[in-house]
Amino acid sequence: MSGLGLALFLPVHFFVLGTALTGAAALDAVLAWTEQPFVKASEVVLVFLLAAHMTGGLRLLLVEFGGWRRSWQPALIAAVAGSATLCALLFALQLV
16 A cells, blocks of 8 residues: 555656756745645655555565564564654654
């Protein structure tokens, strides 16, 4: 799910970057649009998805190559969820 959310974000990201090439006024208009509460909330969700995707991948690497036992899976999954939530909360607090 996190990978799908990130893939859906990429075209929007490229659009915003493309507006920087057309001029400062177009970029300023897009940046003003990003000040809306829905967009801010979407950014927090995006940071959560990115952190969950990254830490989930690290968990998978530990399981596959680190020789971690299967019995540690619940603890690793909880660590992934906790670290992703912490990253999103820290980002949200920075926005306020």
